[in-house]
Every structure is written in C-alpha cells, then in structure tokens.
Amino acid sequence: MKRFVLACLLASSCQGVVQAATLNLQAAADDGIWQALQKAAVAARALSYQGIFVCQSGQQSKSVQITHFFNGQGEYARNIVLDGTPREVFSQNNDLVIFSPKNKKIVVEKRRGQNMFPAILPTNLDAIKENYTLRPAEPERVAGRMTQVLVLEPKDTLRYSYRFWIDNEYGLLLKSVMFNSRNEAMESIGFSELALLTKVDLDWFKPKIDSNKSYVIEEDAAITIAENATNIEWSIKDLPTGYRKIDQMRRVVHGKPLPVTHLIFSDGLATVSLFIEPIAKNVKPKIIHSMVGNTSFYTNTADGYQVTAVGEVPEATVAQIAHAVSFKKP
C-alpha cells in the first residue's frame, strides 16, 4: 500500500512540475528527468514482471532469469543464474536468501537485500542529487522495447558514472552500465527480454531442492552497533564529499582472532566498507593499495590499528575513507 501512496504522491508532484514549466523550462526539464529516475526506482519494486537479464563484470558474464511479484503488500523475487553454477537468489522485501551449490553441498546464505537489479536505485534520490548530475541522451531500444536514456555523472572524481535505460511504457529500468573516469564500462546489467506478469500465484517462489545434497546454512555473523554508541579509541573525520555512514556493525572476519568493526559508507549509489581492528603495536607500518576488477582496496597499519577500506569506487575514495579514521592517543 505504501508503494501506491508513493506513486500517487509522484503523480501529484508531476502536475506540480507542469505548472512550474511555464516559469522555468530548464528547471522543469531537470525535474522531469529526475522524476523518470524516481519512477524507475519505484517501478522496479511495485511492478510484477518476468524476464532474462545479462550481468557482466570484468571478463565474466551471467544470464539470470528474474521473476518479481508485488501484491500490494509485499515484494517477492526469484533470480536464477542460468549460466555456470545454478545459483538461486530469493528475496522477500528486504530479506534475501542465496542457494549456491558447492561441491556436494548447497550453501544457504542469508543477507539483507538492498540493491538487486532492476531495483538498484534508492526510492529517495536526495543523496544521489547531491553528488551527481543527470542529463538525457538519445532514446535507444533495449530488449525489444523503446527506452529513455539518462546519464548520471558524478560532480567530482570520487565516484563512477552511470547510464540508465528506462522503459518508455512501464517506467522500469531495463539496463544500467557503470563507467570509470576513462569512460570504460566496468559493470553492465540489462534485460534481453521482459514481460509483465499476469498470473498472481506464488508457486514459483520456492527453491529447487536437490535431495541428494546436504544444505548448510551460513549465517552472517554481524552484530549491528547502535547508532549512538560512542567509541573511545577512534573517530571518523573529514569523509570524502557526499559519503555518509549508513551502517555499523561488529563482525567475525575469517582468520581474525577478535571481532572487527565494520562501517559502511554510501553516496546514494556507491558503497564502501571500512574495517577497523586492533593489531600488535610492534607491527611495521605498511600501506597496500590495489584494484581488482571494479573493487578498490586500501589498507593502512599504524598506531596499533589496521584500517582497511574496500568498495566499488575509484581508488582515491577508499584511500580517503581509510584516512578519515583518526585515533585518540591514550
């Protein structure tokens, strides 16, 4: 129901835009394309559809069949990876379960879902508006459908740019490509076929169970830290422009004797993880900086702590986020 209310709100603010257009055509055009993006964010969650999309990252490419159903109260989605290992991803609202076969077992992973294609945009675009500009490009055809093309460009060099293809009729995001500063495509994900769902049953919303395999549940061992919890050893200062802390937790990291503090920062689209952990005081200071595929990595050991930042952002951004941690001298 909330979605419908939101859709109504959107419709009424669209009328507002029409009135404003007589006063300021440029601002209205800007508002219009941002509305299209807002509509795409809502449509991905509030429509029921089925299709096949192709996801490409680095040299890897996978076809995925998606079935998404919204009944007015909740969202149900099933994603089946069609190439290679037959992974299945199920989501119900924000809860997400991944079934991935591994040797003779099937690993069941639980996660909090937030940005699964085509619902990659947040419904609140304020943070994105602060950090990116949006401009229209020539219309193109994707998955047999006409689309409006929008280019989202960063206002600085701390994030990547995106190109979105939005269905003229459904308002749904059909394709998204992320580009680096050299305008090279880094990650691409887009429908090759799509149809709206007409049936309303949920018979498809169950994993394909293989009785010959054992199922192992892998719980994410993270404990959320309260927002107002104060830390006496370190503080975060001078974050790169536009990045805000959206989550903080303590988690057990494989191979580490003590739980590690894990903070998550986002600019509305890109996210960076920051890990802070105490280490032996006599460890030599060292910096490791690298980039693999789309992921930048920066680790810095000093003052008895190791600070590590990981994210699908330019290398300068992870370095700045790692340096935003300052330690209080005892």
Add this chain to the structure above:
Amino acid sequence: MNEQLSALIDNEIALADAAHLLAAAQSNKHLADAWGHYHLIGDAMRGTPAFSADFQQNLMQKIELEATVLSPNAQSNRTEAPAAVRTKLPPSWSIAASMAAVMIVGWVAVQQQPMIDAGMKVAALQPIATQPVTEQTTVASLKESIPTEYLMAHQASAPSLSSYYIQTVNYAE
C-alpha cells in the same frame, strides 16, 4: 618425483633442497606439465584465474609494496590442495598456460633469494610506509591482493550489483 614437486609447491620442502627438482622439471616435459598443473589447481581453488600477460609485472609491483617477511613460519600458510585433486589432472589444461606457469614460477624461485636479501637492506634503511603508493592497473590476475575475508565481509553487507550472480571470491570451506 611428482609427489616431491607437489610438496615443494605446498612449501613442505625447503626451496634450497629443491634445486634438483627444478632442474628435472626443466628437462622433463611430464614433470614440467605436472608442475604447471599443480599451480593451476592451487590457483583455481583459491579463485585466481589463469595468468594474464602482465602477471609478472604486477607480481613484482606487489612484491615491492609488501613488507619484508622476516619470520620463516609466516610464509607457510598456503591452502593445501587435497591429495585427490592432485592425482587427477584434467587433460584439457592449456599447455601454453602451464608452460608459462613453469617459466614464471621458476624465475621467481631463482630471483627470490637475492630479493629477500635486498629487501632486508631496504627495510633497514627506510620505513616501508614512506614508499610511494604506485597506481596499479585493473588486472584480474591480482585477485589475491584483496584479502578474501574483507571482500566477503564487504559483499555480505554492501553487495555490488553483480556480486549476487558472479562470485568473485571462493568461499572458505
């Protein structure tokens, strides 16, 4: 002989005691292939794709960025391939790739000793932190340069769009 090669790869035999193995591997094609296969299997199990053209250059860059490890024990934490995997060598491995692996690994083995000596001298003269951070290119073959445990933790709580469908890391068993 194959078992000895495998043990060498798993750091069960000291490099200094293995000169005859490396010499034998250079002259015997079967041993050379096996050497390449063992490395490929190990890499596959750790989720590292086959070596790319600029692997060697990147490896040397990475070695330069690493602090010198003076403790001999710290080097022996490699993932051990199960014996069953070692004995079953798929015939489809690319000969070119395995030969490349033999050449690179052999070259690294030859270079390692002087490098460690040089590294110790450098470490004595200047703190590692003052070394400039070099800009590295986007290369998949350096996948292990991002520790898997951080990548997994990042993707568990802040997944990228493709990470739901494309696994970039091998899970710990």
